[in-house]
Amino acid sequence: MDSNVCGLLKGVDLFSELTEEQLGLLANLVVVQDFNRDETVVLEGDCSMKALYLIASGTVQVYMTGVDGRETILSFLERGDFFGEMSLIDGEPRSASVRTVTDAQLMIIHREPFLTLIRQTPEIAMSLLSEMSKRLRKANKQIGSLSTMSVSGRVAGTLLNLMEERGMRIHTDNGQMVTVIHNRPTQQQLADMSGTTRETVSRICSMLVKANAIAMTGKDIVIFDETALQEKATKG
Structure with a gap:
């Protein structure tokens, strides 16, 4: 178990309530990767790599591209945030693109070992569901704002x-x-x-x-x- 990775995982809201033992199991699945500023991490529609991304440092922007090529930024994510959870759960292509705004260090957990872990550790599954619910509420609010404001x-x-x-x-x-x-x-x-x-x-x-x-x-x-x-x- 990498104690440095465990320390980084503690800083991710999604896993902040996990025990040391649970963090250790999770840390064994993590691959740490550095990204330069303005580097594409995932592309909307891509289905080549299904994984959960946790931000150890830096800032990324989540965006979608319209048929006219215009980008709509959905959110900015920083240290302690995560993305990629939808493709991780349902195995479908990416619903949005993610690009780094600054140099960033990301922790990557691939789909199959993560799904195996959450079957064994329901606390992780409940935490993920809670965060996904919050994001859905926020997305619904944004859609309403764009259509009525x-x-x-x-x-x-x-x-x-x-x-x-x-x-x-x-x-x-x-x-x-x-x-x-x-x-x-x-x-x-x-x-x-x-x-x-x-x-x-x-x-x-x-x-x-x-x-x-x-x-x-x-x-x-x-x-x-x-x-x-x-x-x-x-x-x-």
Whole structure:
């Protein structure tokens, strides 16, 4: 059993409640692989390798490509997150593509040995089902947003989702509580997540900055007024 791999597995939310013995069994199945920035990890529709990917370090983006070639970003995943669970369970082709945003180290667990393990360890199966349920709820929410919200509401909703997933609550020097999203997506990435264009995202973000709802500082987004974003997401 590799103690370093066990340590990495403990940092993955999916396996955070497992015992040392269970982590040891899981660690024996792991293959660690390094990826460079902007490297494709899996492709939508591919069925050549069915495996679960756990992020030990770095950031990846999950996206789908339309018939017109346009990408829609579904989410950004970071250390402690995972992907590939759908193909792992049902054996079907990949439902989305994954590309690294930064250099990343991934832990890979192939399908057959993992399925054997979860048959023997129901705690792992229940944890996986719980996480998949959370993702399904989030996906349903995103679908509803794209179909019913105005474009400004979708951009505000994207910022709220990023805040929930990656935001850190801090106090400013004057004592104000704000939320900081580090390593913010580019405006094109925000557009791909919101189903709109980069120019539209630029215009809406400028309006939010002028309204003192957010600030774009270097590589970060600072959320000053969450209520304003919620109202924008609700009313457009």
